[in-house]
Amino acid sequence: MQGITKYFGDFCALKEVELAVRAGTIHSILGENGAGKTTLMNILYGFYTCDSGKIFVHGSEQEISTPKDAINLGIGMVHQHFMLVEPYTVLQNIILGDETTKIPGIIDYKKARRKIEGLAQAYHFNIDLDAKIQDITVGMQQRVEIMKALYRGAEILILDEPTSVLTPQEIDELIDIMHSMVKNGKTIVIITHKLAEIMKSSDECTVIRKGKNVASVKIEDTSENELAELMVGRKVHFTVEKENRKTGEVIFSVDRLTVEDDRGITKVNDISFGIRAGEIFGIAGVDGNGQQELFEAIASLRKAKTGSIHMKGVNITNTSPREMFENGICVIPEDRQKSGLVLEFTVAENMVLEKIGRAPFSRHGLLDLKKIRKNATDLIREYDVRPEHCEDTRAGALSGGNQQKAIIARAISNDPDLLIAVQPTRGLDVGAIEFVHKAIVGQRNQGKAILLISLELEEVLKLSDRIAVLYNGKFADILDAKDADENRIGLLMAGGKNDENA
Ligand SMILES: Nc1ncnc2c1ncn2[C@@H]1O[C@H](COP(=O)(O)OP(=O)(O)OP(=O)(O)O)[C@@H](O)[C@H]1O
Ligand SMILES: [Mg+2]
Structure with a gap:
């Protein structure tokens, strides 16, 4: 060419x-x-x-x-x-x-x-x-x-x-x-x-x-x-600086959760865990071990068969995505085009999807387009969504990675108490990954709880404070990040036993 x-x-x-x-x-x-x-x-x-x-x-x-x-x-x-x-x-x-x-x-x-x-x-x-x-x-x-x-x-x-x-x-x-x-x-x-x-x-x-x-x-x-x-065009840092900090109370908990897939097969089998404020809880695992169903149940996109999910003491099991949002949970979904964006809407509209009906974006049933646009302008700048002035661009016309950046910008700007990030850096370039990782750790340092579900073992190891390994619908183990390394997690992901003497 x-x-x-x-x-x-x-x-x-x-x-x-x-x-x-x-x-x-x-x-x-x-x-x-x-x-x-x-x-x-x-x-x-x-x-x-x-x-x-x-x-x-x-x-x-x-x-x-x-x-x-x-x-x-x-x-x-x-x-x-x-x-x-x-x-x-x-x-x-x-x-x-x-x-x-x-x-x-x-x-x-x-x-x-x-x-x-x-x-x-x-x-x-x-x-x-x-x-x-x-x-x-x-x-x-x-x-x-x-x-x-x-x-x-x-x-x-x-x-x-x-x-x-x-x-x-x-x-x-x-x-x-x-x-x-x-x-x-x-x-x-x-x-x-x-x-x-x-x-x-x-x-x-x-x-x-x-x-x-x-x-x-x-x-x-x-x-x-x-x-x-x-x-x-500059040096890239492949490691993330993470300060040591004390975690707060458990603000989000899952208790004996069981979830089936569309065919009625049990995909999440009696799982329990809690996440504290100021903690990144990572879930590692080979694709297909229940990640998707676990996420969907937590995000109220799929019914839990048994068990319960609580956010700051409120039972949010089998409610709705709206209810989740109202209770301080925001999501970076796995499939940006299917569940992250409305591709036919502009970037500015997408940036306020969950809160378009609220002040300051809406008053007395009328949208404040100026405020909606200004919100986008700020986020585009802060999160380096390209091209530079894409407020009125159809979200579908952004490059894949920039669609992802827009979603991350929206989720974090909603200031959630719990951020659920599923494969947050899929399709991002190394510079943008560095940025997103910093943003996630930044949320943690501000005392937010984070649930990270990722197939990239390296990402889970780099960011998490605790790591659960999902195997066949159950947690094979939950490890403290300081006790986890690639070999140990890799073995658990493959269904191996975590035997110290082995
Ligand atoms: N159909 C379109 N209409 C308007 N702008 C477009 C269109 N397709 C691409 N662009 C713009 O052209 C630029 C290049 O996009 P392209 O999809 O080629 O990027 P890319 O290098 O593949 O990025 P990524 O790694 O994120 O996939 C982007 O700024 C994008 O917004
Ligand atoms: Mg591309």
Whole structure:
């Protein structure tokens, strides 16, 4: 890609960006949230057209104005936010829009199935073709997306933040799949914020900042620290300063909670814990061990079967998200697009979602738009949500990481007594992670209680004062942070016993 420039209105998202990817390599693209990575790839995939610039594939200049053009040139893309039809099966999703027919109007499922099974074998991945998308894990959904691209004959595969939704095990599996694709002659362009993954998987890396090229480096000649510095333009601190402080009283408690999933299977099995003011209580665990159901029950999004939840002495079991908010609980949800934001609303509107009906944002049934806007202006500045003046921008038009920053800004600005943070830094760049971690620890230092649920073991270890390990719907153990390390927690996460003599 040569001299790629792209404007959204007056906003210049990309300015004369260059990208050169060698055939048969894995090339990563690194940059802060909002740097323009997804936009650049969307241009390559024909999702957007650039205002100026040229694209060459195998040496010849190409006009790519629709994804169809890209697919015909052997370019496939797996998007940052998946684009699957939930009630359809895996098979139906893979062939959607590219159905082979026996006679016109009749889909040849047998033939499609054979082709997909062949591909799955070649690249060593298991997928259940007859499962519905809504019933499979995110990791599996991602394989469906990759398979969709391979099915359409992709030779160049673009992966936009493929690992931000995966568990550590799934990440290793994906990297294996990527390596086997490259062995089979494919070329991969991958966007990721995780520097360790770039070091492990890639041959080269192109860094962009605020829509401009910063550097292109060979992985063998660089380091995680250098990449971080290139990307953010300053040194990044990977550790969080945490002062020792006395915790207060237990303000939030869960007592003998049992929760079932939609199919009536017990996912949270008789769990009890309490969180004190000024304490970060972290829950570690491999995805699927009950985190989601535990969170949903606490947030009143799912009924608890038995047990109770109390906030500052008030029983809030099976109430409503509104009631939770009234009792001083705010949430940074796991899925920013589904439950964090109303994508069609502006950033300013999203920043007051829970309290839009209250003073000062509403008086006598009328909204005070000036106050709503001012509130957003302050938060955008404080939390560095980009682009700079996005008060009236549709939340859906923000980059993924900036959507996340907006949600975090809103949650903290509500000044909750208990902040529930689920995967709070998913999809954030290292600079923004540093910022969010500081903000969470800052809340703790102000005497707030924090419940942190994260699949990133490193994050749980770094922030928590106490760590509970969720395994199979129960706490395998609750450890003091000073007694916890990666090995010990890792063992518990895998269902091992915490035996001192072992
Ligand atoms: N459809 C759109 N309309 C208006 N602005 C947009 C649109 N798409 C992207 N932008 C803006 O362009 C900039 C680059 O966005 P992009 O999604 O490419 O960032 P990114 O590097 O992928 O960030 P992230 O790491 O957060 O995903 C952002 O400031 C974003 O708000
Ligand atoms: Mg992006």
